[in-house]
Amino acid sequence: MNTILLGPPGAGKGTLAAMLKDNFGLLHISTGDLLRDEMKGGTELGKTIKKYVESGELVPDQVVIAMIEKKLSEKNSGSKGYMLDGFPRTTVQAQDLDKILTKIGQPIDYALYMEASLPVILQRLTGRRVCRKCGAIVHIKNRPSKVAGVCDVCGGELYQRPDDTEETIKNRMHVYAEKTAPIVDYYAKQGKLETLSGDEETEDLLKIVAKIFNDGQRTDKIKGSTGH
Ligand code: ADP
Ligand code: ZN
Numbered sequence: 499m500n501t502i503l504l505g506p507p508g509a510g511k512g513t514l515a516a517m518l519k520d521n522f523g524l525l526h527i528s529t530g531d532l533l534r535d536e537m538k539g540g541t542e543l544g545k546t547i548k549k550y551v552e553s554g555e556l557v558p559d560q561v562v563i564a565m566i567e568k569k570l571s572e573k574n575s576g577s578k579g580y581m582l583d584g585f586p587r588t589t590v591q592a593q594d595l596d597k598i599l600t601k602i603g604q605p606i607d608y609a610l611y612m613e614a615s616l617p618v619i620l621q622r623l624t625g626r627r628v629c630r631k632c633g634a635i636v637h638i639k640n641r642p643s644k645v646a647g648v649c650d651v652c653g654g655e656l657y658q659r660p661d662d663t664e665e666t667i668k669n670r671m672h673v674y675a676e677k678t679a680p681i682v683d684y685y686a687k688q689g690k691l692e693t694l695s696g697d698e699e700t701e702d703l704l705k706i707v708a709k710i711f712n713d714g715q716r717t718d719k720i721k722g723s724t725g726h
Pocket of ligand 2: 630631634649650653654
């Protein structure tokens with residue numbers, strides 16, 4: 499099962515990804531995480547990336563496409579497919595992704611599109627804290643850690659991403675509407691789009707996604723038995 503996760507910043511893609519990983523054994527590939535790793539390394543590339551990320555702009559297409567191509571070409575034994583989180587974000591990325599996936603014979607089955615309202619998004623992003631060590635995500639009001647500032651999973655420090663401030667969030671939303679929103683249609687045209695409500699509780703989302711995956715398999719079987 500291969501999926502991509504679409505939706506505006508703060509719609510809950512990260513939370514959905516964590517759930518899909520735990521429940522369906524999918525490999526989680528997040529360009530945001532890959533880019534933050536590169537920035538941590540302090541390389542020349544990392545410094546260039548940082549300028550874009552901290553202002554809420556998109557990193558140039560060729561940089562993220564190269565990262566994704568490398569990641570997807572690695573042997574991922576044990577995982578039952580992948581989910582791409584935060585990629586593609588432009589039409590060019592979507593088209594290049596299709597080329598890469600055709601080449602490696604791992605096409606996308608579903609594009610899961612998380613919708614969420616603006617007030618929900620703002621509340622989520624400004625309260626979001628991330629573990630420096632393991633990447634776990636909490637929310638200071640909706641899903642707080644037991645001890646403030648400390649990760650429940652690993653004891654690492656919880657921090658606020660520099661691009662989770664109100665000013666940068668506004669810019670990210672603007673960039674999303676202009677550059678990323680059009681690719682929802684790209685996947686609708688391929689018949690792969692499934693729309694989910696980002697306002698939903700995590701447990702309910704899990705049920706909805708499980709049903710989408712199961713129904714899909716059933717359809718494949720029917721197709722398989724009537725075709726030849
Ligand atoms: P969120 O989903 O909360 O917006 P991400 O962690 O996915 O955050 O991305 C953080 C930042 O990394 C983006 O604002 C952008 O600057 C950069 N980025 C991530 N993925 C891409 C991509 N596919 N193309 C260009 N820039 C990206
Ligand atoms: Zn942690």
